[in-house]
Amino acid sequence: MPPKLSQSQLKELKDCFHLFDNDNSGTISTRELKKVCESLGLKVKDRELSQLMQLMDKDSSGSIDFNEFVNVMAEQFYRVPTPAELEAAFDHFDQDKSGYISEEELLLVMNRFKGNVNKADIQRMLQSVDKDKDNKINKKEFIAVILSNK
Known part of the structure; x- marks a missing residue:
């Protein structure tokens, strides 16, 4: 159960x-x-x-x-991810290893799951996570959104 x-x-x-x-x-x-x-x-x-x-x-x-x-x-x-799991998840999205997840990288990864994610969907996702409003997701923002669901 x-x-x-x-x-x-x-x-x-x-x-x-x-x-x-x-x-x-x-x-x-x-x-x-x-x-x-x-x-x-x-x-x-x-x-x-x-x-x-x-x-x-x-x-x-x-x-x-x-x-x-x-x-x-x-x-x-109810399971808290380990630091290694958080790091691996971030690295999966940060394809160019810049230390940030760009709109293009987010679109690319999300379209691997479901081929019909559009730029408007990605921009909404980005805006909800991007706390410093630089139009990209840094590791701290990424981890914060993951852990906020715990």
């Missing part, structure tokens, strides 16, 4: 689920899960992907529905 989630946390999970559900079928297929892993820079072998699906797909339907997704992901709201 997952921990109790707030409405805001459930909405966040629903948004995330829809990013992964590329064909809008209401489930995440093995192919979609593999794409998510690849977009995160994870090279998963077929055996590992199969194990991950078995872990998440509790009803053995061959895909992950929203409730199954919530059951696995809910605990992430």
Whole structure:
């Protein structure tokens, strides 16, 4: 049984689920899960992907529905990422290793998840995170937004 989630946390999970559900079928297929892993820079072998699906797909339907997704992901709201995990996540977005995540880098990474993220979406995301208003996200801003959800 997952921990109790707030409405805001459930909405966040629903948004995330829809990013992964590329064909809008209401489930995440093995192919979609593999794409998510690849977009995160994870090279998963077929055996590992199969194990991950078995872990998440509790009803053995061959895909992950929203409730199954919530059951696995809910605990992430209560887990504080390690400094190494935060660093790796920032580095994944900071593709040119400038120490900042630019609008272009944010657009590139977000489009790996879902191919239809537009510049207006990215600008809204950037504005909500960019506290010093320099039109880019530094490591401190990135970490602050990640930890603010904990």
